[in-house]
Amino acid sequence: MTEGLELFDVTIIGGGPAGMYTSFYSGMRDLKTKLIEYGPELGGRILIYPEKIIWDIGGITPIRGEKLILQLNEQARTFDPTVCLNQQITELVKLADGNFLLTAATGEKHLTRTVILTVGYGILTMQKLDIEGADRYEVTNLHYTVQELEGFRGKHVLISGGGNSAVDWANELEPIAASVTVVHRRDHFGGHEFNVLKMKESSVDVRTPYALTQLHGNGTSIDQVTVTHMETEETVQFDVDHVIINHGMRCDYGPILNWGLNIQDDLLVVNENMETNIPGIFAAGDFVSHPSKVRLIAGTFVDGALALNSAKLYLDPEATKVAYVSSHNERFIEKNKKIEAEAVKSSH
Structure with a gap:
């Protein structure tokens, strides 16, 4: 043997x-x-x-x-x-x-x-976004990781998630994107304290406790999303160029x-x-x-x-x-x- x-x-x-x-x-x-x-x-x-x-x-x-x-x-x-x-x-x-x-x-x-x-x-394996039809946008502007920051320059970006990667991406993209919005189901973020504080003190629009609930697009790319407040069920729409999902592994x-x-x-x-x-x-x-x-x-x-x-x-x-x-x-x-x-x- x-x-x-x-x-x-x-x-x-x-x-x-x-x-x-x-x-x-x-x-x-x-x-x-x-x-x-x-x-x-x-x-x-x-x-x-x-x-x-x-x-x-x-x-x-x-x-x-x-x-x-x-x-x-x-x-x-x-x-x-x-x-x-x-x-x-x-x-x-x-x-x-x-x-x-x-x-x-x-x-x-x-x-x-x-x-x-x-x-x-x-x-x-990445935790995929649990919204029907989300997979059709993975080839265009729905992302589960950030490979090159330059692709987001001057764009309106929404990040869904509250872990280290979501916080880090928000801080990295904030200086180069036209806008960065972060939505997270809980008020508490799981990232390192210094990075969370840096994100909250920057121009990043932090929305908690909200969840990404709908994607609106033309079938090939997303141009708007709906997020819903976890307690009041109030909804808010955002125009977006890119959506980044960080829901864990x-x-x-x-x-x-x-x-x-x-x-x-x-x-x-x-x-x-x-x-x-x-x-x-x-x-x-x-x-x-x-x-x-x-x-x-x-x-x-x-x-x-x-x-x-x-x-x-x-x-x-x-x-x-x-x-x-x-x-x-x-x-x-x-x-x-x-x-x-x-x-x-x-x-x-």
Whole structure:
């Protein structure tokens, strides 16, 4: 069953920020690493919001999602891990020798000594607008994500939703759109407090508690919408050029739910060392729940390092508990020399 399969020290399932950083950190700890991603490229949830500006990563000034993905991708490959794309792991079996055999939907098999799950919210699908006939406008001016801000310049935009993305899009579009209106079913917004305050203090027209209830158009594009007050049922019409929907995501963890892991309320319960209830399986990122969880990208990096350190100690109980910092880590000596040589060369 495992004959001919290459054995890896660590296999990371999930190629979002947590998975990419964990792959890098695994190289720092000199472990033979494989990174498996369900989709055709690394990036995870950020791929849905490439134009979104991210402010809350230590040491990095505001950065667009697409650029952060590029940098994380480059960092993840620092120590040449094996990267497998377009593979959904459907089966996990712990063998008699303690190793794990992973099987993908494609039939490909992977052999590993430990597993780190960084699957985020699983396979994500957008919550579609629940209005009859809405799908006909998806090819014109009904959007579920913002790919390029410039397409909204000088336009009248209505955003339906109250999460981080809705608030961020409102703040991003406010300086360039002719007008931005945000409608949300509740008075409270789920975005970060600073960004919500920024939106409310700008020219964005915030309407709560309202819901988008009707689309009016010519069959190919929307030119007007109706929103309804959730309590009084009062209706208001807005002329629009674009409608953006941010009603959240549906998450699907698929076969992972059948692996015997302790999953509660759609989150995998781990301890402070990112250990799951199955020895040899660790987890990090949005998928996990623990008392000190920080639900920021910066928090996923910490989770990933903790999970990897636990995997290292699982494999070698005599190992140091954490990696040496990069300035003292031998794995960076040759890489630093190359960087310094390139710097000298470019200065001449």
